[in-house]
Amino acid sequence: MKYTLKKLSSMIVTLVVVSLCVFLAFNVLPGDPAVRMLGLEASPELVEQTRERMGLNDPLLVRYFRWFFAFLHGDFGTSYTYSVPVAGMVASKIPITFTLGIYAFILTVLVSIPLGILTAKYENGLLDRTITVINQVIMAIPPFFSGILITFVFGMIFRLFTPGGFVSYTDNLKGFFRYLFFPSLAIALPKISMTVKMLRGNLIDEAAKDYARTAYSRGNNTNGVLYRHVLKNAMIPVITFLGMALADMVAGSIVVEQVFSIPGISRILLTSISNRDYPVVEAIIMGIAMIVIGINFLVDIIYRIIDPRIGIDE
Structure with a gap:
């Protein structure tokens, strides 16, 4: 308490x-x-x-x-x-930007954690080396440029979505989420790469510690040691990173919205900055700040739940 x-x-x-x-x-x-x-x-x-x-x-x-x-x-x-x-x-723009950030976060979690576990489990194997190379490339590409590439490849070549054809959640909820998938992917890709790299390194480090070797000596197989002992400790810093990443995704959605012509907060923010409409700019910045601060608070609480030793001397 x-x-x-x-x-x-x-x-x-x-x-x-x-x-x-x-x-x-x-x-x-x-x-x-x-x-x-x-x-x-x-x-x-x-x-x-x-x-x-x-x-x-x-x-x-x-x-x-x-x-x-x-x-x-x-x-x-x-x-x-x-x-x-x-x-x-x-009021009508906040759900769009917030949903975009949460969508990107969900994609990050669903993709990065299984990949991080696989690359650690098969360290130095073909899968590990391939994903490592791909990670290095993706981390070097900013989200707005990823958005341009995704728009060109999946929108203009494969025609999986219509660039600029945004569908409002009030008109078609399914179409709304379908359109936001690719913008969310553009935001999530760098975070996925960073999370995979971090989780892989943490798992390998934890697996080399004494408690993991003790678990092996008791007859546990690789999966047993990985999922019952190592993963929990390896996930603690990853959860902190994901919390910060979530806050960054919500804020970073503003940039990607411009690439995909999404009528979220970004359009009002940029127009208000140009017009020096400070009450609007203040409200948006404060709203983003409250989201970031609130997410960081929740991360600290979850961090403590996972490892009760954290903050025990505070």
């Missing part, structure tokens, strides 16, 4: 620090939000009235705490460009 409370406190402090950095970053930039909302032709009196209505004349810390607590209650502010609540603008 003490370990959990400590991690929870750390998560809350991190969230507050990130929120303060995000708020200050967009409030020290030059330019008047009231002028951006009204336009350059607005009279000084109207600009001043708008500033007062928006609370821009209040001290900076007062504005921060008002914004922060409103954010915690689901009020993300009003768009400068469209004069509509930010929550309404991003």
